Amino acid sequence: MRNLETVLTTGARMLADDPTASISAIAAAAGVDRRTVYRRFASRDELLFAIYDARLAAVDAAIESARLRESPVPVALHRFAEGIIEVNRRWPVELTRLRTEPTIQERRGRSTAEVAAFLQRATEEGFLRADLPDGWALRLLIQLLHLASNEDMSAPQAADLLVHTLLTGVGT
């Protein structure tokens, strides 16, 4: 069903700027009856879960195709950034509350571990400074990804800006 996909993406978009958006509102925006949503998802939480799950799947796909383990660091970083920016734009999810859920947490943890390992490699190969606080580069990268996703430019352009900012900052 195309409708289901529409509900998920629309829901993601709406919940992004108002986490309290009701199922009625989401259904209406997706051009679907509220009752139909309840036929697909037993509860509100299940819908949120499905949305988050879709996002996580997209993130995993982006990580996969970035080849973080194999490609040269600069190449992988660019591909990863571009991929995640596209994911963030299609799934602008900000369901921080769901991160409590163990299943989500575990799965999300695996993805971030992948990225953390990549940053570790980048450090070892001399692309990142080695004297940074633990996890700082990772958290910085994630924030920059959100920031770049909201920039009014193409994904490749945004990725370029992001990588350049990440590595060299905005100073002279």
Added chain:
Amino acid sequence: MRNLETVLTTGARMLADDPTASISAIAAAAGVDRRTVYRRFASRDELLFAIYDARLAAVDAAIESARLRESPVPVALHRFAEGIIEVNRRWPVELTRLRTEPTIQERRGRSTAEVAAFLQRATEEGFLRADLPDGWALRLLIQLLHLASNEDMSAPQAADLLVHTLLTGVGT
């Protein structure tokens, strides 16, 4: 009354990680009866407004004491970062929804304009690159402030890390 301040700071903290936190929950966490909150604030929105207002006041104070117009750019930047980090920690408000309110919007706009002007000066004096997309440095700085605020280190340390990252990035 000390209670009022407690309600505001507690509310800020609770609403930061769950924007739907009820007045009952906030009151309970602040060690106050729900009815007492309603005696101070006519409605829920008025409480949110008061919290946001307290944060804005703290931000203004931080901007003020940073002397963004007069001090040398590096000095002002450090003072500003340190001040805002402390504000973010005391008022971890993420009431993006309130930004619709015209009063808030206008007041918030004045603060950010002040910072934007400072960044403009920093660019003119050669501390920031001049070829950045419009507003990128400002949005980046704001995000970095949130990020640094959550780091487990003292405000001055976090400010150092922030400024260094902002200006030179994390690359080698």
Added chain:
DNA sequence: CACAAGTGCTACAGTGATGTGACAGATCAA
């Protein structure tokens, strides 16, 4: 002590969202 102000507690009406049921109409495959 006495008075005033503030707070806690119980209770209540109103509202909006959630989740469920039943039925009619639409869609699509055989």
Added chain:
DNA sequence: TTGATCTGTCACATCACTGTAGCACTTGTG
């Protein structure tokens, strides 16, 4: 066309939160 599946709609119970009312109790100030 017929049967099965999906969807829209009206209806309903439930629940949590909001906002208000009245009364009893505590606290501080003269």
